[in-house]
Amino acid sequence: MSTAGRGSMLAQPMRRPSAGRITxxxxxxxxxAIVGLAGTLVQAAWFPGGLLLALAGAxxxxxxxxxALGGRAGAVAPVAGWIxxxxxLTATRPEGDFLFGAGLGSYLFLxxxxxxxxxxxxxxxxxxPHDGPVRLGK
Structure with a gap:
């Protein structure tokens, strides 16, 4: 295959994600976000087992x-929700309530x-791309 043919195969226009992918x-x-909330509660309750459980779940x-989504964006979406x-949950409220103490477990969780x-x-x-069995860059 010529260089021009290979270049045109890799330079494909971006497509809009499907509704299922966005969902x-x-x-x-x-x-x-749910795993972050649950991890916040579990890590402090059963230290150090709760910390390990919270991190393993995340x-x-x-x-x-x-x-599941076949790409790095599938990891970035739950990371963004977790963060x-x-x-x-780390911000204190005017009433003085907070879920994170100033202990070692909280910092290790974060x-x-x-x-x-x-x-x-x-x-x-x-x-x-799923065009051929050859490696990219060759």
Whole structure:
């Protein structure tokens, strides 16, 4: 195959995502928020087992979303929901209520969840064109 033919095969215009794909991303975003809320409550209740359970649940959702949707965007959607929920729960209210204490477990949950988000988004399969059995870049 000539270079011109291969270049035109890879330079395809972007298509709009389908309604099902958008729904899946919104669902993963909401699941990420729910897992963040549940992890916030569990990590403090049964330390250190609750912390490990909360982080394992988050990692499973992040990586599972990536494999379910076949790309890194499947990992980014639940990560965004998780981060929004956790950041909103770290803010103190005027009444003085808060869910995160200033303990080691809270910091491990926040930093560990962010590290897992980066790891799972990196390990997620990238979207590849399905034109031929050859490797890209050759």
């Amino acid at each position: 899946a991303h919104v669902g993963l975003f909401l699941l990420g 990692a499973g959702l992040f990586l599972g979303g990536a494999y 929004v929920a956790v950041v909103l 930093l560990g969840g962010m590290a897992l988000a980066v790891i799972c988004a990196t390990l997620a399969p990238g979207r590849q």
